[in-house]
Amino acid sequence: MNVMRHISVPNRQVEQALGLIREHDLLAPAMHVFPTEDGDSRLIPLDLGASPSLPEGLAKFEVVEHEGKPDERTDSDWWGYLRALIGEDTVDQHGEAWPSSHEFFGDMMIVRLDDEVAHYSQQIASAKLQSHPHIRLVLSDRGVLGELRIRDLTPIGARRGDEIILENIPDDLTITRVMIRESGRSILCDPTRAYFSTKLQTERLETLALAKELRSLLGRPLRVCDPFCGVGPALATLLGEPDLVGEALASDLNPDAVEMLFDNLRRWDNRDYPSDSIPLSQIHPDRLVGVADATSLPSNPKFSGSWDLLLVNLPHRTIELLPSLVPLLDTRFPSLIRGRVIVAESEIAAANAAIRSALPNRLEGAPEPVLRIKRDYSSTLRLCSFEAWMAITSEGE
Ligand SMILES: C[S@@+](CC[C@H](N)C(=O)[O-])C[C@H]1O[C@@H](n2cnc3c(N)ncnc32)[C@H](O)[C@@H]1O
Structure with missing residues (x-):
């Protein structure tokens, strides 16, 4: 979807x-x-x-x-090219195993290859390149690796001018560092070095709408904490709204993500940022940016109790980490946590209960935090998001 x-x-x-x-x-x-x-x-x-x-x-x-409703013409072109390359019978024989969907990433296309058709990777790349003339490089995706959520991608076909290259693809065509246009901003990313998903624009626009609500409640720009920020796409959208972000903390465990984040912030913020990644540092009076393990932030008095909006985007671990991250919020004011969670559909009620017990001090009159399913992550797991409006707490609570 x-x-x-x-x-x-x-x-x-x-x-x-x-x-x-x-x-x-x-x-x-x-x-x-x-x-x-x-x-x-x-x-x-x-x-x-x-x-x-x-x-x-x-x-x-x-x-x-x-x-969105894709225009079937490009789709039927892809099947047509594939049939021309390997024959009608072979296409029919493998039916649903062919990669009918794909993800665009700037001028690259990422496809997942079922084992059954993996040995046709060159023909698949060729048919995809022929049916999508704006694509430079087709990569096959073997999933996301480790804590840093980096994709395991292999180039399977590329284009130079009118030529389609399927073997010994030259290095200059396999560059995966690209600019993505989203919501009026250019975001530098490289899916082989840092997490980025083009499918989260709607999520980011929802966060923008919630942040504007919080700004109206507080009557001032927000202090935003994004401790799993990746290359910074959530901030891209928030910084695009005038007077929404006051101070910001943006950090990630992955130095490569931070290096690209600096490049992005230089453009979005119109200010200088380091060219290489460095540990979390006060780069400008209102910008704390750099490499950090998010779990170490709440115990540091420089960072704790300082933020109005906390983004928790580590969906496999959000619920587990939530209680330890709450001290980042400044509880002298109403505040907001926006999180994403991966959970089995059958476990959603239990996950909602876990979120509520992790966040006891919720803003009276505001909707309770509940997980909303955004899309399928696997046949049983769902990718969900929630927001929790937090109340002012008195000392010692
Ligand atoms: C799902 S990605 C989200 C990235 C970004 N917020 C986005 O929407 O594109 C999770 C990010 O958390 C980072 N990460 C994983 N463990 C972390 C930790 N303990 N502290 C800080 N960042 C961490 C990963 O490197 C990755 O960039």
């Missing part, structure tokens, strides 16, 4: 809206415009790079999150 932003436009205004969207280069490529359930409007898919605030003429339309 790939949920993405669409604008909902009444039928008679669609031509005019599409014109504006094309003029501003905001239309998602290879995705369909399709009617709403009542048939009165059309949903127009927005490019991942489109800024959260839309230009004049489009800002009046409602933005809705909806599963």
Whole structure:
């Protein structure tokens, strides 16, 4: 399931809206415009790079999150090229084992190869490259490795001009360090060196909306703590909103992620940042950035009791770490924790109870933290998110 932003436009205004969207280069490529359930409007898919605030003429339309509908033409092209390369019978023989979906990562495409068809990797790469002319490099994905959540990727095909290269791919074509456009920002990332997912834009926009709510409650810019920040995509979205972020702490255990984070912050923040990764340091009076083990932060008086918004994005361990991370919040004010969790669907009720018992001091009148399923992680596990509004606590509580 790939949920993405669409604008909902009444039928008679669609031509005019599409014109504006094309003029501003905001239309998602290879995705369909399709009617709403009542048939009165059309949903127009927005490019991942489109800024959260839309230009004049489009800002009046409602933005809705909806599963995108891929344009089957590129899909049927891929099957056509594959059939031409290996024959109709072989394609039919392996049926569902072929990689029908893929993930775009800048000008790269990442595919997961089922063992059954892994030995056709070159033909798969060739068919994908032929059906997606803007793609430079196709990589096969063997999953995410270790604590740092880095992907195990192998180049299986590349393009130079009109030529498709499937063997001895030159080094200059296998570069995986790319800029991704998201919500009006460029994010430098390299999936072979640090975690980044293009599928979390909706999540980040939800965090932005919640952060704005917290700002209205506090009446001032927020102190944001992102101790599992990776290359910084959550901050990209938050820093894009004027006067939303006051102070920020951004850290990660992975030095490679921090090196790219510095590069990103230099552009988003318009200030100097080191060129190499360094331990968590006060880089500017309002910016603490660098390499750190998040579990060591709460016991350090320099970092504890200082933050309004805490992002906990280590989904395999969020619930386990939550109690020890709470002391990072400044409990003299209402505050917010936004977290992601991977859990078996059958365990969601127990996980909700665990979150509530880890966070006893919740803001009265605010909705209780509950896990919302965002997508499947495996056949039994679900990727969920939650937010917990925390109350002021008196000394010693
Ligand atoms: C799921 S990724 C999320 C990254 C980023 N927040 C994002 O949304 O792209 C989890 C991140 O936590 C980092 N990490 C894992 N264990 C950590 C620890 N103990 N302290 C700090 N960071 C850690 C990993 O390196 C990885 O970048």
